[in-house]
Amino acid sequence: MKTPRISCGSPPPPLLLLLVLAGVCIDGYKPVIIVHGLFDGPKQFKTLSLFISKTHPGTEVTVIDLYDNLASLKPMWKQVHDFRKAIDSIMRKSPDGVHLLCFSQGGLICRAVLSTTPDHNVHTFISLSSPQAGQYGDTDYLKWVFPECVKRTVFRICYNRLGQKVSICDYWKDPHHISAYLQGNSFLTMLDGDRPHNDMKAWRSNFLRLKKLVLIGGPDDGVITPWQSSHFGFYDSNENIVEMRNQELYKNDTFGLKTLDARGAMAVCVHSGVKHVQWHSNFTVFRSCIERWLT
Numbered sequence: 001m002k003t004p005r006i007s008c009g010s011p012p013p014p015l016l017l018l019l020v021l022a023g024v025c026i027d028g029y030k031p032v033i034i035v036h037g038l039f040d041g042p043k044q045f046k047t048l049s050l051f052i053s054k055t056h057p058g059t060e061v062t063v064i065d066l067y068d069n070l071a072s073l074k075p076m077w078k079q080v081h082d083f084r085k086a087i088d089s090i091m092r093k094s095p096d097g098v099h100l101l102c103f104s105q106g107g108l109i110c111r112a113v114l115s116t117t118p119d120h121n122v123h124t125f126i127s128l129s130s131p132q133a134g135q136y137g138d139t140d141y142l143k144w145v146f147p148e149c150v151k152r153t154v155f156r157i158c159y160n161r162l163g164q165k166v167s168i169c170d171y172w173k174d175p176h177h178i179s180a181y182l183q184g185n186s187f188l189t190m191l192d193g194d195r196p197h198n199d200m201k202a203w204r205s206n207f208l209r210l211k212k213l214v215l216i217g218g219p220d221d222g223v224i225t226p227w228q229s230s231h232f233g234f235y236d237s238n239e240n241i242v243e244m245r246n247q248e249l250y251k252n253d254t255f256g257l258k259t260l261d262a263r264g265a266m267a268v269c270v271h272s273g274v275k276h277v278q279w280h281s282n283f284t285v286f287r288s289c290i291e292r293w294l295t
């Protein structure tokens, strides 16, 4: 009886081919686009850019130099318009797709860009300590912008046409004045579909072009309030936390969050001991929550 030859598959490829393949992998990191937050700019993202180029050599990293520092208070839709243009031109040069890494307020700018750009090729969207479900808290930032106000009174300034021209009002969500919010807010209400509009279906399918959504935040942030907003959790009218999966906008799947989650396309990363301005410069955070997604 003949013993059958056991095939171990195709013969090994020649060394040259292996080297070429390895080269393709190294060069294959998708470009990373960074969008800064309130009161900062490219300067604050040097460390993060260094982390990326050290761990993934050859990655093209762009920190978009728009609406830096005080200019970051400009209305959100205006910023979204200009950031979209800058992001778009990088996407066009990157047929294999790009990653978006967006910090704080920048995370909402990026979400709006994703929803309103029909043909985007963003692969992974990393939302780094961003008030995705809104902001309601007494913080230093609030004192700098509205020195006369505390969180209980800000709604009086924010929820009208003039107030909506200040970025933080565009995502200020007072849980005790939700009807004023729904009437007077023209940014977050539209993104969330709380204020129905004709483009909701289109925005949802744009958003769902994403392959991965990474939500990063933690309890010692000190600025994002409640900190769970970085993971789409928020206050109810008694200031108790309602987690993302119990939020109306999740259950109704108005902008695609639930679908994305059901697809397994969502990763959540929580770290304690990290203050707001440390998120982008903390190597532990980078290693455990960011690095693996930037391929």
Ligand SMILES: *[C@@H]1O[C@H](CO)[C@@H](O)[C@H](O)[C@H]1NC(C)=O
Pocket (backbone or CB within 6 Å): 193, 194, 248, 249, 252, 254
């Ligand atoms: C969610 O769906 C419920 C029931 O259909 C509806 O009453 C509510 O207005 C919706 N909420 C949002 C935010 O779309």
Ligand SMILES: *[C@@H]1O[C@H](CO)[C@@H](O)[C@H](O)[C@H]1NC(C)=O
Pocket (backbone or CB within 6 Å): 271, 272, 273, 274, 275, 278, 282, 283, 284, 285
């Ligand atoms: C960096 O992150 C680690 C892990 O969460 C945390 O324990 C540490 O306090 C952070 N350091 C700074 C300076 O943020």
